[in-house]
Amino acid sequence: MTAIAYSARPSATVPTATVRTQVTVPLRFSDGFKTTAEVVTFHGLADSKEHLLLALGPWEQALLAGQQAGADQPTQGPLVRLHSECLTGDVFGSERCDCGPQLREAVEQISVAGGFLLYLRQEGRGIGLYPKLDAYALQDTGMDTYDANLALGHGADERDYTAAAQMLNTMGAHSVRLLTNNPDKSAQLTDLGITVAELVPTGVHLTEANRYYLTAKRDKTAHTLTVPAAVAPEAAGAAAHPSAGQTPVPKAVVIPKDTDLLARVAALIPNLRERAADTEQRRQLPAETMAELHAAGVFRILAPRSVGGYGMGAGTYAGVVRLLARGCASTAWTAGHLIEHAWMLARWPEEVQAEVFANGTMPLAAATSAPVGAARQVPGGYLISGHWGFASGSMHSEWALLAVEYDGARLQCLVPVAEVEIQDAWHTDGLRGTGSHDVVVQDLFVPSHHAADWALLSSPQNPGSFLHPEPLLHAPMSTLLNVVGPSVALGSAEAALELFEQRLRPDASSSAATAGRRADSPLLQARYSQAFGKVASARLLWQEALAEWTTPAGQSGADADSQRAHFRLLLGLSADAAHEAVRLVLAGSGASVHRLSHPLQRIQRDVVVLVSHPTLALDPILEQAGRGLLGLGITARSF
Numbered sequence: 001m002t003a004i005a006y007s008a009r010p011s012a013t014v015p016t017a018t019v020r021t022q023v024t025v026p027l028r029f030s031d032g033f034k035t036t037a038e039v040v041t042f043h044g045l046a047d048s049k050e051h052l053l054l055a056l057g058p059w060e061q062a063l064l065a066g067q068q069a070g071a072d073q074p075t076q077g078p079l080v081r082l083h084s085e086c087l088t089g090d091v092f093g094s095e096r097c098d099c100g101p102q103l104r105e106a107v108e109q110i111s112v113a114g115g116f117l118l119y120l121r122q123e124g125r126g127i128g129l130y131p132k133l134d135a136y137a138l139q140d141t142g143m144d145t146y147d148a149n150l151a152l153g154h155g156a157d158e159r160d161y162t163a164a165a166q167m168l169n170t171m172g173a174h175s176v177r178l179l180t181n182n183p184d185k186s187a188q189l190t191d192l193g194i195t196v197a198e199l200v201p202t203g204v205h206l207t208e209a210n211r212y213y214l215t216a217k218r219d220k221t222a223h224t225l226t227v228p229a230a231v232a233p234e235a236a237g238a239a240a241h242p243s244a245g246q247t248p249v250p251k252a253v254v255i256p257k258d259t260d261l262l263a264r265v266a267a268l269i270p271n272l273r274e275r276a277a278d279t280e281q282r283r284q285l286p287a288e289t290m291a292e293l294h295a296a297g298v299f300r301i302l303a304p305r306s307v308g309g310y311g312m313g314a315g316t317y318a319g320v321v322r323l324l325a326r327g328c329a330s331t332a333w334t335a336g337h338l339i340e341h342a343w344m345l346a347r348w349p350e351e352v353q354a355e356v357f358a359n360g361t362m363p364l365a366a367a368t369s370a371p372v373g374a375a376r377q378v379p380g381g382y383l384i385s386g387h388w389g390f391a392s393g394s395m396h397s398e399w400a401l402l403a404v405e406y407d408g409a410r411l412q413c414l415v416p417v418a419e420v421e422i423q424d425a426w427h428t429d430g431l432r433g434t435g436s437h438d439v440v441v442q443d444l445f446v447p448s449h450h451a452a453d454w455a456l457l458s459s460p461q462n463p464g465s466f467l468h469p470e471p472l473l474h475a476p477m478s479t480l481l482n483v484v485g486p487s488v489a490l491g492s493a494e495a496a497l498e499l500f501e502q503r504l505r506p507d508a509s510s511s512a513a514t515a516g517r518r519a520d521s522p523l524l525q526a527r528y529s530q531a532f533g534k535v536a537s538a539r540l541l542w543q544e545a546l547a548e549w550t551t552p553a554g555q556s557g558a559d560a561d562s563q564r565a566h567f568r569l570l571l572g573l574s575a576d577a578a579h580e581a582v583r584l585v586l587a588g589s590g591a592s593v594h595r596l597s598h599p600l601q602r603i604q605r606d607v608v609v610l611v612s613h614p615t616l617a618l619d620p621i622l623e624q625a626g627r628g629l630l631g632l633g634i635t636a637r638s639f
């Protein structure tokens with residue numbers, strides 16, 4: 001990390017604290033969420049307690065943005081949570097309160113936005129652990145949480161936030177966005193000289209066990225929260241098997257605006273570029289990349305809202321993949337598929353969705369159907385065998401979706417990755433980071449409910465389409481599967497063009513003289529224009545294909561064929577134009593960009609491998625699209 005400019009601001013009321021130690025701690029939560037914290041300890045805290053500050057996400061940028069922002073830009077400062085210690089809730093998952101889920105939510109939100117989590121040793125609202133448990137005992141006789149404190153001779157809420165203000169001052173966070181529903185926290189901080197530029201509400205993590213406690217917070221201390229009347233089974237922490245017709249309520253997921261999500265992803269591009277060489281060397285995404293994708297909510301994009309997803313549309317999805325590809329094609333390809341496979345799982349029957357989306361976590365699944373495996377029926381399910389290739393993202397997945405043939409029909413089988421053998425087979429010259437290894441199983445038992453008819457899953461009338469309102473679930477499965485490749489191609493071409501421009505612009509090169517000579521070359525000027533035009537073509541074709549996005553449910557015959565032909569043709573031509581742009585850039589860039597240290601050679605290798613994928617191979621697309629457009633009927637089953 002870079003050095004912190006600690007800037008304690010002297011205050012009449014708040015004594016200055018100083019940093020005692022600062023240490024990096026990687027965090028991993030029980031649901032798999034990972035991030036990294038800079039944990040800071042202090043000298044001179046007013047109450048002499050061992051409070052911690054965890055600096056998370058792009059906190060330095062957030063600090064800087066906050067310091068530079070005007071009063072009219074409250075959304076710029078660091079996101080800060082004052083989390084009061086709760087041993088029972090934070091550590092043991094007690095359902096009497098909502099502290100555990102709030103802590104988990106806060107870490108994720110702050111990791112995305114950049115800011116500080118202050119873990120304040122104020123157990124039991126400042127009365128301590130044993131007294132809190134005594135208060136619980138009183139509550140079991142009917143008292144609410146505040147009256148129980150009073151009955152024990154304590155204040156209803158004894159928390160004092162002076163130490164928190166000291167810690168924030170020490171970090172230079174004089175203006176913050178505060179994550180809380182508790183008006184007392186912002187009132188005290190303001191009195192202590194910290195500007196609360198914005199109040200960001202925390203989620204309401206309601207269970208039947210904490211309903212009374214939350215209601216008391218709302219009624220007794222004016223916490224700004226609404227307590228819904230009914231609790232659905234998942235929110236109540238019950239094993240996730242909602243009964244038919246009931247919408248499971250996942251843990252609080254804050255759904256961003258599409259533009260905010262795209263901005264989050266755009267912010268990842270520099271890191272992805274920095275790690276692109278490492279990614280291909282490892283032949284999988286580095287842990288930091290996975291953590292950043294999780295923190296940005298990328299895997300939630302297409303999953304329906306009722307299972308913890310963002311329920312966004314194909315345009316946003318394609319936009320995310322394109323942006324990721326500006327940083328690293330392997331990352332875009334892998335993430336693009338993992339996102340899409342969560343959406344595929346949302347097409348399965350309710351029972352399976354309850355299992356894979358339990359508690360609002362996003363299932364990561366690798367899917368492959370090449371070549372299709374075999375299945376035998378046995379009591380309770382199937383025994384499947386096969387050796388599949390191209391299982392992108394298998395190194396990051398907990399599930400595998402494997403295609404098998406049974407009795408003339410194709411089934412998709414949902415299998416825990418732990419039960420398959422992943423063979424390290426992805427030794428390629430491009431898209432190496434996708435780790436698209438082989439998956440092998442021999443006579444693996446798959447229970448019937450983990451095997452679904454492929455045709456049904458693919459159709460607009462898939463089981464999930466009756467459970468969720470999101471229109472995207474009503475589109476045929478293959479429609480979306482064709483979007484990832486062209487989006488990766490477009491983002492890659494845009495990255496190549498950007499690098500080309502940097503080489504040609506006199507002011508942007510390490511050697512102004514060389515760049516000047518290059519920029520003066522009419523040949524290179526023409527090459528640049530050509531490449532620029534190809535990227536524009538790729539983008540326009542891609543945009544038009546996505547704009548045509550409809551839900552062709554109920555359509556059949558020639559209309560559906562021609563619509564489908566049009567869609568696939570535009571996407572195929574877009575990827576072709578992107579490929580051509582990359583070729584032109586490389587042709588105009590000389591020998592030095594073929595050094596393995598140069599990103600352009602990697603982009604070229606990635607794009608060449610990309611366009612050999614069946615969803616992008618141009619000749620069959622041209623043929624089938626021609627048939628579709630001419631009303632001759634599409635003959636390829638998977639087109």
Ligand SMILES: Nc1nc2c(ncn2[C@@H]2O[C@H](COP(=O)(O)OP(=O)(O)OP(=O)(O)O)[C@@H](O)[C@H]2O)c(=O)[nH]1
Binds near residue numbers: 098127202
């Ligand atoms: N005394 C007492 N403390 C409790 C009880 N339940 C939870 N706590 C403590 O309350 C603290 C959390 O405060 P809350 O009132 O839940 O929430 P808050 O921090 O004020 O508000 P938010 O910022 O919106 O989360 C933790 O220190 C818990 O240990 C209880 O029944 N009695």
Ligand SMILES: [Zn+2]
Binds near residue numbers: 086088089098100
């Ligand atoms: Zn608690």
